[in-house]
Amino acid sequence: MNFSCNQTILSDSINIVQKAVSLKTTKPILKGILLKAYNNQLKLVGNNLSIGIENTIEANVKKEGSIVISSKLFGEIIRKLPNETINFSVNENNVIDITCLNTKFSIQGQSALEFPEIEEIDNTEEYEINSLIFKNMIRQTIFAISLDDSRPILTGSLIEIKNDNLSMVSIDGYRLSLKNISIDSDFVNKAVIPGKTLSEVNKILSQLNENNEKIKISITDKHIMFNIEKIKIISRLLDGEFIKYDQIIPNEFNSIVKINTSELLRSIERASLLAIESKSNTIKMIFKNSNLNISTNVEIGSVDENVDIELKGKEIEIGFNPKYLMDALKIIDSEEVIMKLTTSVSPCIIKPVDDESYTYLILPVRLS
Amino acid sequence: MNFSCNQTILSDSINIVQKAVSLKTTKPILKGILLKAYNNQLKLVGNNLSIGIENTIEANVKKEGSIVISSKLFGEIIRKLPNETINFSVNENNVIDITCLNTKFSIQGQSALEFPEIEEIDNTEEYEINSLIFKNMIRQTIFAISLDDSRPILTGSLIEIKNDNLSMVSIDGYRLSLKNISIDSDFVNKAVIPGKTLSEVNKILSQLNENNEKIKISITDKHIMFNIEKIKIISRLLDGEFIKYDQIIPNEFNSIVKINTSELLRSIERASLLAIESKSNTIKMIFKNSNLNISTNVEIGSVDENVDIELKGKEIEIGFNPKYLMDALKIIDSEEVIMKLTTSVSPCIIKPVDDESYTYLILPVRLS
Incomplete structure (x- = not known):
């Protein structure tokens, strides 16, 4: 040689x-x-x-x-x-x-x-996606993958292809992160991709930095293959049935709120300092009239934040783990977000304003 | 309040x-x-x-x-x-x-x-140094401070003021790093400053990033004070006698070698890969005619590097821990360095070319 x-x-x-x-x-x-x-x-x-x-x-x-x-x-x-x-x-x-x-x-x-050669997989169906769009899809969902091995299927993201749509969704038991993109395909298919695989695909796409490249995806029973230029990535899929997430996303709400994304993020970041330091990991939010009040009150001190909002519907008081709110607000690129709430014990939906392609669901925390 | x-x-x-x-x-x-x-x-x-x-x-x-x-x-x-x-x-x-x-x-x-207030110290003597020069002095000596607590005095750097000169020296038992600068002072003084203190002073100088500021230094029996603008840093000194390093720096040599600094550094970095991977931590250098051959030969493989040199005096074969050579070559800014050698068991001196202010001494390693 x-x-x-x-x-x-x-x-x-x-x-x-x-x-x-x-x-x-x-x-x-x-x-x-x-x-x-x-x-x-x-x-x-x-x-x-x-x-x-x-x-x-x-x-x-x-x-x-x-x-x-x-x-x-x-x-x-x-x-x-x-x-x-x-x-x-x-x-x-x-x-x-x-x-x-x-x-x-x-x-x-x-x-x-x-050396174990990589198993070849049959390229019967192939989906072609702009790599920048696919990279963004991973970024907007990967953080909600479960880190807990007790439910192995949740340590991956479900991708589903049907009706010219490709969706990717991650669920960890506390929140759900769902992204849809349209693709040109008549196939129906789904697979649960290990989080580790998506993370490596993401790193490779970042390293290539050629954002207009196409990524080609093929799926078999046990494997998924990603083709990017001269790179071939083959990964095992996770076994088992993913959660039927359609059923847990509510459609009707009592309160719909429009808020500036970065103002909300910064206020929650500050309010979370005491929540994290005291290990209570809970912030209280009161949506009322044109104001959102965010507060934490723990032994070492208290904090009180106020953010302007546009509220349609009922006023509501609700508790959240601030980390789960911040995770979503960091990957939403639009200037404003919509929060949709029902009661203080029902899931809350967060979406970018004027963008139906992304949905985040977060469970509230009971306030003591 | x-x-x-x-x-x-x-x-x-x-x-x-x-x-x-x-x-x-x-x-x-x-x-x-x-x-x-x-x-x-x-x-x-x-x-x-x-x-x-x-x-x-x-x-x-x-x-x-x-x-x-x-x-x-x-x-x-x-x-x-x-x-x-x-x-x-x-x-x-x-x-x-x-x-x-x-x-x-x-x-x-x-x-x-x-709260324990900071002890005030008498400003009887004060030395004024350009902060960029002082920062560089720390950079060129701090890495040779001993990390071993068994000889506490070596976990600091000695600074010594005499004859309008300020010197800073660190010794860890395997190498010595010495920097001299001229200052305008008739005083004679010395102190051993804890490595941790120098590291924090260095970070503060980097943070200020105002390179033309003066740093003012005062020394008492037990303390040193640094004044930079509106910042006052007071540190305890280390107790005890520092090594009389003058006596261990040789003055006569059999071989004097001029080498390009970055070529030498890169060759040693490569040669060190196998030395570090195999945990032998030794590279062999043969200075002969106009060539320096650097090699490592271990179970997992071997490497052979050649660098152009200007040699005056005898040819010589000598072993070093590559880390100690790389540490010095990284903080020397001049394009060429001078290596001064005597025998394969005597200390080697490294200096920037045409610059008497900096001296590095390194002990060789016996080749097996």
Whole structure:
């Protein structure tokens, strides 16, 4: 095996496939990156058996072949080399010589035979989405994924395709975050994607920073595949039935409130300081006439905030965990939000003003 | 007590005095900041009994007085308020009302009577230094302070004033870092300043970012005081005799080498990857003719680097812990460095080219 390639292109590619490499594993081969040189290209593969990532880059291949090299060491070496051509040659003992200008590394590699190749999945259905839109979809829902392993299905987000619509929803038992986008597809499909996978896809999209690229998605019974340019990400899906969330989103409300998003966020951030410090984690909100009063009253002190609102319907007093409000207000980009309330023990809905594509549901906290 | 002041000015001041506030202490009052309002100014004080920091800012004082408030909570509240005038009033129960636009906090304070005031020190001698020069002096020596508490005197830097010269030196048993600057003073004095104090002074100088300010230094038997504008930092000194470092810096050498600083640093960084990964922490350097060969040979692989040099004197083979070389090369700003060597078991001296003000001494490691 003998090939050469550019340092920066290789380093960027390592950053991508490393996201699927196990740091802690009982199978040492999974701590490595598979390198396959053929047809004047180099394929890099990381695979921790839950997620596998493949990326193909240009290379000048003099002799085809494959090898596995420690991901951590390989990444560090390539990152520290200058932006020049790097030459690789592998001998019969799997020793990899890496040379670049006045530097020569010789590193013990492992046979590629033991490396678990990524399972190919059938591309029967493929959904094509603008990557900037998909990235935003992840950002607006990923934070509401459950961190609690006792209900494994909630540690992922449900994506559902039907009626030319793709929805993504996360639920953690206290709140729900739902985003819809329209796509051009006649298929009906759904899958629950592990939070970890969405987080890695998000990081890769940020790293590419080519916002007009398309991301292509294919789903089978057990797997989902994301294709972005020369990058292929294959992840296992979560098993089981997701919560039928349609049934828990209310349609009728007693109070509908319009508020400036950043004023509301900043007031809640201040009111939350005492709630968090005292570990009560509760703020009280009173919506009345054209004013929202937000307060916390705990042993170490009290805080009282007032925000202008437009209220339609009944006045209402309700308690919330401020973190769950702040999480949603931070990812809503519109200047104003609508809060829809029924009683002090019913779910509250938050939506950006004039935007039906995003819905946040939050359960209130009983005030003592 | 009743006063008002600007949010940004107050927030910046809290950031400064907080550096002397204890987070973990058995005396709860030390987790607080002392506020003293008088003469249309507000004095803020943090004091953990090792370091005390005072800062005075402009305020509109309607009623003079003092109070102690939780440093963490106070800092968070002020940082989250908008950049407007903030009003403070304290009642007879030490409750502090903080109001700003539509926000009102009421926080339980503590009586200022229990707060340990900062000891005043006699300003008999005062040394005035450009703060940028002093900051650089800290940067070039602080990293060689010992982290090992078994020799407490080495957990600080010695500063010494004599013959219109101020020197600062740190030693950790493996290397020594010495910086000299000229000052205008007829005094003779010395003191060992705790590393923690220098680190906080450095952070405050970075925060002020007014590089042409003067820093004024006074030293007594037990304390050192730094005055920067309206900021006063008083620290205890370390007790005991510092190492007589003059005697360990050699004056005669067999080999004198000139090398490009960043080429040398980058080559050592690469060579160190295998040394660190394998925990051998040793690199081999062979200075011969016009070439420096740097290598590591461990179980997981080997690396071989070559750097152009100008060598005067004998060729030499010597081992080093790469971390100690990189630490020095990172803080040397000149394009080239001089390495002065005698034998493979004698200390090596590193200096910036054409700059006598800085000296680094490093002990070699025996090659196996």
